[in-house]
Amino acid sequence: MLIRLLHNPTLAWAVLMLITLTSWGVMENNTAAVAIPLILLSALKVAIIGFSFMEVQRSKPVFYSFFIVWIATVGAAFMGFTVLSS
Amino acid sequence: MNQSLISPDVAEVNYGERGIWIFVGIDIAIFLLFFLVFLVERRADPALFTASQLRLNEHIGFANTLILITSSWLLVCAIERMQHHARRARQLLRLSMAFGWLFVVVKLYEYTDKFAAGISIVENTFFNFYFILTFIHFCHVIGGLIALAMISGWLGQGARDPREVVSAAKSAGIYWHMVDFLWVQLFLLLYLLR
Numbered sequence: 001m002l003i004r005l006l007h008n009p010t011l012a013w014a015v016l017m018l019i020t021l022t023s024w025g026v027m028e029n030n031t032a033a034v035a036i037p038l039i040l041l042s043a044l045k046v047a048i049i050g051f052s053f054m055e056v057q058r059s060k061p062v063f064y065s066f067f068i069v070w071i072a073t074v075g076a077a078f079m080g081f082t083v084l085s086s
Numbered sequence: 087m088n089q090s091l092i093s094p095d096v097a098e099v100n101y102g103e104r105g106i107w108i109f110v111g112i113d114i115a116i117f118l119l120f121f122l123v124f125l126v127e128r129r130a131d132p133a134l135f136t137a138s139q140l141r142l143n144e145h146i147g148f149a150n151t152l153i154l155i156t157s158s159w160l161l162v163c164a165i166e167r168m169q170h171h172a173r174r175a176r177q178l179l180r181l182s183m184a185f186g187w188l189f190v191v192v193k194l195y196e197y198t199d200k201f202a203a204g205i206s207i208v209e210n211t212f213f214n215f216y217f218i219l220t221f222i223h224f225c226h227v228i229g230g231l232i233a234l235a236m237i238s239g240w241l242g243q244g245a246r247d248p249r250e251v252v253s254a255a256k257s258a259g260i261y262w263h264m265v266d267f268l269w270v271q272l273f274l275l276l277y278l279l280r
Binding site for chain 1: 104107110111114115118121122125128129132144145148151152155156158159161162163166259260263264266267270271274275278279280
């Protein structure tokens with residue numbers, strides 16, 4: 001599934017639309033409880049855009065590694081501050 | 087009319103220029119710093135930030151997310167077709183740009199709506215961040231649309247070296263997808279996280 005997603009931009013687009021619409025539905029009852037799922041879904045969206053659309057895996061390893069570290073750092077920062085604030 | 091622009095083997099050489107990856111790396115590192123500063127400020131006054139967030143319309147943000155994702159996908163489809171179907175590629179590129187402009191229109195509507203409600207950049211700390219961060223992103227969108235318009239023009243003229251056009255399109259694509267995923271995280275931070 002993951003490999004198909006990487007090589008099929010249309011499938012990736014459909015998954016991104018589905019995740020966004022799901023998040024939209026979740027937001028109808030926005031509480032602190034949905035914060036972590038929303039952060040994870042956004043990180044997943046960034047990863048799909050990066051790997052399927054941007055094809056970051058075909059760039060130099062240094063850029064590829066930096067992109068992964070960036071996603072992890074943003075996700076960890078959002079989660080950390082959300083947990084601390086709750 | 088199917089027009090071969092470039093042989094597939096040439097298209098596989100060096101995905102994107104090194105320069106664009108360096109630019110993207112620096113740009114997303116700067117945005118990471120913006121995110122961290124926002125989070126630190128939010129922690130200092132969570133009540134103000136939550137109250138201010140409730141004055142934003144998240145439906146507009148969701149619509150703009152769908153719009154940018156669709157624009158990105160159309161650009162991928164356009165670049166794929168540049169190698170074999172130049173005319174179709176140009177149509178898809180124009181469609182991708184149309185979605186980009188739609189993002190601009192929706193964003194301008196949102197700004198106008200905020201100004202009409204008496205909310206400006208000096209309203210409070212949250213709105214400082216809201217206007218500054220979304221405007222920086224807005225400028226990125228405009229820059230990307232200018233780049234895509236140039237590539238569309240080159241495709242139409244057929245005067246440039248096809249390899250140069252495809253290489254430029256791939257670099258513009260890398261930039262455009264960065265603009266897309268930065269919006270995903272910006273939208274989460276400004277509109278959704280409470």
